[in-house]
Amino acid sequence: MANKADIIIIGGGIIGSSIAYHLLHDGFGGRVIIFEKDGLYEFASTPRSAGGFRQLYTTVINMQLSKYSLQIYKDFSKAMAIDGEEVEIDFKQRGYLFLAMEEMMPNFERHLNLQNENGINSQLLQKNDLLNIIPELKIEDLSGGLYCAESGYLDPYSVMQGYIKNAKRLGADYIYDEVDSLITNQDQIKGVRMADGQEYFAPIVVNCAGAWASILSEKAGLPLPVVPLPRQIFQFDIEKPLKKYLPLTMDPTGVYFRHEGEKFISGYAEEIAPGIDFKWRRSAFEENIWPVLANRIPNFENAKIERGWSGLYDFNTEDHNAILGEYPTMKGYFVAFGFSGHGMQQAPAVGKCLSELICTGKYDTLDLTPLRVERFAEKQLIIEDAIY
Numbered sequence: 001m002a003n004k005a006d007i008i009i010i011g012g013g014i015i016g017s018s019i020a021y022h023l024l025h026d027g028f029g030g031r032v033i034i035f036e037k038d039g040l041y042e043f044a045s046t047p048r049s050a051g052g053f054r055q056l057y058t059t060v061i062n063m064q065l066s067k068y069s070l071q072i073y074k075d076f077s078k079a080m081a082i083d084g085e086e087v088e089i090d091f092k093q094r095g096y097l098f099l100a101m102e103e104m105m106p107n108f109e110r111h112l113n114l115q116n117e118n119g120i121n122s123q124l125l126q127k128n129d130l131l132n133i134i135p136e137l138k139i140e141d142l143s144g145g146l147y148c149a150e151s152g153y154l155d156p157y158s159v160m161q162g163y164i165k166n167a168k169r170l171g172a173d174y175i176y177d178e179v180d181s182l183i184t185n186q187d188q189i190k191g192v193r194m195a196d197g198q199e200y201f202a203p204i205v206v207n208c209a210g211a212w213a214s215i216l217s218e219k220a221g222l223p224l225p226v227v228p229l230p231r232q233i234f235q236f237d238i239e240k241p242l243k244k245y246l247p248l249t250m251d252p253t254g255v256y257f258r259h260e261g262e263k264f265i266s267g268y269a270e271e272i273a274p275g276i277d278f279k280w281r282r283s284a285f286e287e288n289i290w291p292v293l294a295n296r297i298p299n300f301e302n303a304k305i306e307r308g309w310s311g312l313y314d315f316n317t318e319d320h321n322a323i324l325g326e327y328p329t330m331k332g333y334f335v336a337f338g339f340s341g342h343g344m345q346q347a348p349a350v351g352k353c354l355s356e357l358i359c360t361g362k363y364d365t366l367d368l369t370p371l372r373v374e375r376f377a378e379k380q381l382i383i384e385d386a387i388y
């Protein structure tokens with residue numbers, strides 16, 4: 001029976017591991033196997049993420065996912081402790097700040113109202129208020145900003161490890177091997193075939209393979225509009241320290257920056273062709289990021305780049321949001337990918353809710369049906385204005 005399970009999860013990143021953990025934590029008694037092809041998580045998106053968590057969204061579903069997940073992250077270290085040893089996730093509630101030019105303010109005001117109606121403590125800041133948060137900020141071209149003090153950033157790798165260790169503790173079986181393809185029989189999923197030809201069987205297969213997930217799905221004739229999209233991050237240092245720690249700050253140009261320890265990281269939404277590419281380019285920092293940073297905070301003028309990396313978004317080309325639930329034409333085949341740039345912060349809610357859907361056939365904690373697979377055919381896209 002070694003090749004039989006009740007649930008197979010493809011991909012042991014933050015999403016697959018959160019689902020595995022929640023299934024077992026919430027009482028699922030069957031065998032759960034997680035296949036992970038990259039045991040060191042060298043290329044997985046989770047450890048390459050910027051670690052930002054925010055609630056400044058413009059759709060109710062994203063606000064709900066982030067709000068729920070933030071409550072979990074607040075208590076994550078203690079709640080996930082094993083044998084008294086806490087999981088240190090470097091949780092920093094230093095705020096999330098979108099800077100605004102004059103023409104952006106009416107939209108931000110609209111977003112603020114919707115966020116406040118949904119229990120999110122965001123504030124619309126006027127130009128001079130920005131200096132209370134970042135005293136060195138150059139504000140001449142700005143009119144204000146949208147700010148949420150509760151948000152911030154954390155260490156995604158440690159969160160992922162917290163879920164992995166706890167899923168294993170509860171009996172999840174991690175097998176470090178590559179899934180080659182899905183095994184199906186007409187409209188029922190049957191299992192997976194490994195790269196070496198071995199087969200594993202289960203009535204439920206959950207595809208959490210991140211940037212590789214749509215390729216696997218497409219191979220089985222079950223397409224979804226998701227592509228791997230490279231995104232770079234750069235770490236730099238400066239000579240003259242800032243007076244305060246930064247919130248995760250989004251410039252109107254789309255360049256974001258935050259503290260990383262006593263140093264800084266920054267990135268931007270580069271226009272680049274989809275594909276699997278892990279190269280990072282110093283020139284991208286010099287040409288596209290540094291001019292913005294230097295213009296915004298004088299201390300950044302002599303930014304010294306120390307390192308960079310590139311990771312992959314599982315980029316949903318239709319509406320840039322997660323795709324969650326059972327594939328309508330394939331019984332037992334569940335998907336959880338397409339998160340684009342905001343999957344890390346949604347992992348706690350997604351794990352909890354997908355576990356409910358898989359076990360009971362319906363959502364209980366949050367209704368995630370707006371993110372269903374069928375929304376593309378039904379033209380019910382979830383259009384989020386605040387996505388980068």
Ligand SMILES: Cc1cc2nc3c(=O)[nH]c(=O)nc-3n(C[C@H](O)[C@H](O)[C@H](O)COP(=O)(O)OP(=O)(O)OC[C@H]3O[C@@H](n4cnc5c(N)ncnc54)[C@H](O)[C@@H]3O)c2cc1C
Binds near residue numbers: 311345
């Ligand atoms: C540069 C960058 C910055 C980001 N910043 C943020 C941010 O600030 N905030 C935020 O919330 N999100 C951010 N994200 C997005 C976030 O990282 C992802 O949404 C999230 O990590 C997705 O988790 P995952 O588990 O689905 O994917 P992954 O972490 O990639 O895990 C998927 C796993 O599946 C495995 N796998 C794939 N194919 C197979 C196969 N065939 N067989 C077996 N295993 C397989 C992979 O090896 C991988 O480990 C960022 C992403 C990038 C790249």
